[in-house]
Amino acid sequence: MAQEQVEEYLEAIYDLESRNGSAKTTAIAKCMKVAPASVTEVLKSLSDKGFVQYEPYRGATLTEEGKKIADTIKRKHRLLEVFLTDVVKLNQEKVHDQACRMEHTISEETEDALCRMLDAPAHCPHGSPISPCNKGVGSCAECNSAGKTDMPVAIRDKKIIPITDLDLEQKSRIAFIRGDCKVVQRLSDLGLTLGTTVSLLKKTPMGGPVEILVRRTKLAIDHAIAENIFIESPGPGET
Amino acid sequence: MSGCKECKSCPATRESTLKNADYTIALAGNANVGKSVIFNQLTGVDQIIGNWPGKTVERAEGLLLHAGKRIRVIDLPGIYSFSTYSMEELVSRDFIALEHPDAVINVIDASALERNLFFSIQLLELAPPMMIAVNQIDLAEKKGITIDTGKLSTLLGVPVVPTVAIRGKGIPALTNAITGLMQGHTVPPVLRYGKEIEERIGKIISLLGMVTTRYPVRWTAIKLLERDPVITQIVREQDPGIVETAGVLAGEIESIHGEPVCVVMSAERYQVADRIAAEVISLRAPGEGPQKKSLTDKLDAVALHPVLGYLAVIAVIGGLLVWTFLVGALVSAFLSGFLSQFEQYRPVISGPLMDILLNGAFTGFVAGITLVVPYVLPFYLLLAVMEDSGYLTRISVMLDRGMHKLGLHGKAIIPLILGYGCNVPAIYSCRIMETPKQKTLAAFLVTLVPCTARTVVILGLVAAFVNIWWALALYAFDILLIIVAGRIAFKTMPGESVGLIMEMPDYHVPSLSVVLKQTWARTKSLIWIVFPAYIIGSAIIQAFYAAGLLTPVNDLLAPVTVLWLGLPALVGITLIFGIVRKEMTILTLAVLFHTTNFAAIMSPVQLVVLALVSMLYIPCISVILVLGSEFGWKKALAISASEIVMAIAVGGIAFRLLSLVM
Numbered sequence: 090m091a092q093e094q095v096e097e098y099l100e101a102i103y104d105l106e107s108r109n110g111s112a113k114t115t116a117i118a119k120c121m122k123v124a125p126a127s128v129t130e131v132l133k134s135l136s137d138k139g140f141v142q143y144e145p146y147r148g149a150t151l152t153e154e155g156k157k158i159a160d161t162i163k164r165k166h167r168l169l170e171v172f173l174t175d176v177v178k179l180n181q182e183k184v185h186d187q188a189c190r191m192e193h194t195i196s197e198e199t200e201d202a203l204c205r206m207l208d209a210p211a212h213c214p215h216g217s218p219i220s221p222c223n224k225g226v227g228s229c230a231e232c233n234s235a236g237k238t239d240m241p242v243a244i245r246d247k248k249i250i251p252i253t254d255l256d257l258e259q260k261s262r263i264a265f266i267r268g269d270c271k272v273v274q275r276l277s278d279l280g281l282t283l284g285t286t287v288s289l290l291k292k293t294p295m296g297g298p299v300e301i302l303v304r305r306t307k308l309a310i311d312h313a314i315a316e317n318i319f320i321e322s323p324g325p326g327e328t
Numbered sequence: 329m330s331g332c333k334e335c336k337s338c339p340a341t342r343e344s345t346l347k348n349a350d351y352t353i354a355l356a357g358n359a360n361v362g363k364s365v366i367f368n369q370l371t372g373v374d375q376i377i378g379n380w381p382g383k384t385v386e387r388a389e390g391l392l393l394h395a396g397k398r399i400r401v402i403d404l405p406g407i408y409s410f411s412t413y414s415m416e417e418l419v420s421r422d423f424i425a426l427e428h429p430d431a432v433i434n435v436i437d438a439s440a441l442e443r444n445l446f447f448s449i450q451l452l453e454l455a456p457p458m459m460i461a462v463n464q465i466d467l468a469e470k471k472g473i474t475i476d477t478g479k480l481s482t483l484l485g486v487p488v489v490p491t492v493a494i495r496g497k498g499i500p501a502l503t504n505a506i507t508g509l510m511q512g513h514t515v516p517p518v519l520r521y522g523k524e525i526e527e528r529i530g531k532i533i534s535l536l537g538m539v540t541t542r543y544p545v546r547w548t549a550i551k552l553l554e555r556d557p558v559i560t561q562i563v564r565e566q567d568p569g570i571v572e573t574a575g576v577l578a579g580e581i582e583s584i585h586g587e588p589v590c591v592v593m594s595a596e597r598y599q600v601a602d603r604i605a606a607e608v609i610s611l612r613a614p615g616e617g618p619q620k621k622s623l624t625d626k627l628d629a630v631a632l633h634p635v636l637g638y639l640a641v642i643a644v645i646g647g648l649l650v651w652t653f654l655v656g657a658l659v660s661a662f663l664s665g666f667l668s669q670f671e672q673y674r675p676v677i678s679g680p681l682m683d684i685l686l687n688g689a690f691t692g693f694v695a696g697i698t699l700v701v702p703y704v705l706p707f708y709l710l711l712a713v714m715e716d717s718g719y720l721t722r723i724s725v726m727l728d729r730g731m732h733k734l735g736l737h738g739k740a741i742i743p744l745i746l747g748y749g750c751n752v753p754a755i756y757s758c759r760i761m762e763t764p765k766q767k768t769l770a771a772f773l774v775t776l777v778p779c780t781a782r783t784v785v786i787l788g789l790v791a792a793f794v795n796i797w798w799a800l801a802l803y804a805f806d807i808l809l810i811i812v813a814g815r816i817a818f819k820t821m822p823g824e825s826v827g828l829i830m831e832m833p834d835y836h837v838p839s840l841s842v843v844l845k846q847t848w849a850r851t852k853s854l855i856w857i858v859f860p861a862y863i864i865g866s867a868i869i870q871a872f873y874a875a876g877l878l879t880p881v882n883d884l885l886a887p888v889t890v891l892w893l894g895l896p897a898l899v900g901i902t903l904i905f906g907i908v909r910k911e912m913t914i915l916t917l918a919v920l921f922h923t924t925n926f927a928a929i930m931s932p933v934q935l936v937v938l939a940l941v942s943m944l945y946i947p948c949i950s951v952i953l954v955l956g957s958e959f960g961w962k963k964a965l966a967i968s969a970s971e972i973v974m975a976i977a978v979g980g981i982a983f984r985l986l987s988l989v990m
Contacts, residue, residue, distance in 0.1 A: 279443065297729040
């Protein structure tokens with residue numbers, strides 16, 4: 090099976106799974122515009138490769154490995170959408186389809202370069218979040234300087250999530266802050282330096298500010314800024 | 329958000345500094361640490377609050393009399409760092425470095441020692457004669473945090489005094505320590521950063537030998553390493569080579585840490601702060617069993633609740649307004665009845681010029697009194713209570729999302745609410761916004777908020793003679809208009825907007841002195857600006873009136889007032905008078921028509937249109953003055969002109985639409 094096809098399937102399963110909890114064969118078939126029988130074929134093969142967990146009649150869910158691939162593709166797709174909309178100024182209706190085709194062909198290096206050129210956008214033009222890259226950097230400035238000197242950057246070994254995805258009262262350490270230098274500076278002046286432990290105290294509805302606790306201080310932070318503060322994903326049971 | 333740090337009063341024309349002081353000291357520290365309380369404790373009532381020259385940043389100073397000396401106390405803005413993030417930071421560091429105060433008192437919050445020490449470390453680099461007041465030490469104790477102030481003093485090499493400023497504890501010790509500091513101090517030891525940083529600071533210091541800046545050498549070196557734009561520029565003018573070297577050294581640090589150098593420095597400072605804090609803090613282990621929820625947590629469960637929180641906001645702001653106007657109307661009626669014993673305050677339009685002017689001035693005075701005392705004063709008093717208790721920050725959080733639509737963030741709710749009292753102090757309070765764009769935008773929207781004077785017009789014309797629902801509809805329409813105008817202005821105005829990053833202080837029982845000071849600071853601007861404008865403006869208008877300019881003015885305005893707005897021709901002059909005082913519209917109407925039953929002379933549609941136009945057409949002359957002094961005359965005129973056009977356009981359309989339904 091071609092890599093492109095694998096990626097397309099993983100993407101579809103990713104979308105269905107985040108919407109419904111799991112991806113049913115019929116739903117995938119409808120999404121990919123193919124017969125349910127051929128979907129079953131593909132799912133078996135994906136399951137053999139270790140990308141999905143597949144149980145007949147119940148549907149498919151992504152494995153860690155499959156999720157990683159889908160995440161990367163989603164990231165490329167949304168970055169490309171930003172590029173096509175903001176830089177190339179392509180007609181809105183064509184952006185998605187074009188990005189769908191390009192996402193399979195661009196290299197990781199191109200992906201990074203795109204991210205830097207677009208100033209590390211947090212959302213695609215349709216409002217979906219763009220996940221952070223998997224580089225072992227603490228801020229975008231670090232990535233920028235690495236880009237200039239062509240310095241190789243290690244892959245981040247821990248999974249990171251935006252602070253807004255923490256459960257209430259949960260604690261973790263700051264791993265990466267996305268955004269321009271001024272905001273990063275302001276946040277670090279208030280005590281949000283890399284490696285500092287923070288906890289999420291409260292979220293407000295409709296994307297309002299979040300309240301966090303850092304160095305014995307409570308701060309209310311704009312939701313869009315908070316979404317760019319990434320922390321190490323706390324393991325299950327760790328609070 | 330307690331105290332005077334963002335209160336805003338006094339015209340720029342007033343004397344902005346105390347004369348004949350023997351010494352000058354400055355209070356510096358983070359916001360919400362009780363700095364203003366200490367300032368109040370030290371200086372008493374004799375305070376001057378104004379702007380830093382040429383800056384939209386507040387400057388508060390007062391006089392401390394101690395041991396026969398006159399000591400000028402400057403309350404610097406509450407800030408978290410000495411970068412160039414905001415004007416407040418620049419103003420503060422330049423004051424300390426360039427004006428050489430005889431002592432700097434760093435007020436720090438005992439409950440958040442690390443973050444406060446982060447700032448203390450930067451203060452120490454500026455090397456003024458310095459001491460530390462560890463404030464709110466009682467609250468920290470309650471949280472199980474005990475601080476060894478003696479050890480802190482040894483580690484930092486500066487005097488440290490524990491205080492509970494709100495109850496006056498530690499203030500005598502503080503004043504003694506200040507006197508001691510002014511008589512002589514030892515130079516505190518330098519706090520060292522990591523090796524790779526110190527090496528590079530050392531290199532830059534060795535190069536700075538030939539360069540003369542008015543800043544301390546080590547501080548200059550650190551700022552060069554941090555690529556501080558202001559300091560870099562100063563040094564570049566003398567020796568561009570040093571700047572280049574510093575840039576290379578900064579680049580080396582950046583490649584070691586992989587972070588912008590300013591962020592590396594913040595992290596370094598926090599490391600030092602954490603280390604010191606760990607040495608001086610002893611934590612009492614929390615008691616057995618589940619942790620008891622603090623009062624703040626319990627209150628926040630309601631105040632920040634997705635449903636209850638909004639209900640609370642509506643109840644509190646709505647209640648505040650309703651209460652103010654219910655009680656205010658009673659007191660106002662009583663006051664004007666009382667004052668009318670002295671002189672009839674209906675316009676005198678014949679007789680000697682002096683009589684006319686005096687009578688005009690008196691009516692202006694009465695109008696001022698009957699507006700400020702019953703409406704504005706209680707409103708601001710209650711608002712200051714809310715502010716000092718900590719609840720206003722919760723309102724900011726709840727409404728942040730909505731304010732985004734206007735290109736502002738949650739903090740802007742403070743000027744907007746203040747605007748319901750009087751636009752003048754509300755415009756001063758726009759200083760709390762971060763960027764120039766956000767300051768201007770907030771001020772523009774404040775001018776659209778119906779202040780008490782405009783509310784009197786709406787109530788007097790519409791609620792009294794049409795019905796209360798139309799009056800409320802006007803209010804609702806005004807909020808809608810603020811949203812629309814805000815969006816348009818946000819899209820068209822150049823400049824940047826930043827999101828909300830705000831400290832959430834714990835709730836506490838408001839301090840009487842802070843509340844009174846805050847209320848006074850805000851009301852004071854009414855006395856210096858609004859009162860004179862009322863009195864002089866009223867006298868001039870009275871003279872106009874007596875000179876028989878009424879009919880020509882009305883004729884001139886007739887095309888707009890009669891043809892487009894569908895109002896009686898006589899209304900023309902009342903709109904002109906309204907520029908001086910909005911509530912004068914009603915008074916003038918009564919005199920011109922010889923009746924206070926406006927329903928007899930105007931149809932409901934006309935009443936609503938007149939109230940609508942009065943509400944929107946221009947901020948009064950006091951507001952134009954303040955806009956001019958804060959943002960420049962160009963912006964003040966642009967805002968005024970656009971609002972006149974908007975009011976006329978909206979009024980005309982409303983006249984045509986309302987004629988269909990009413």
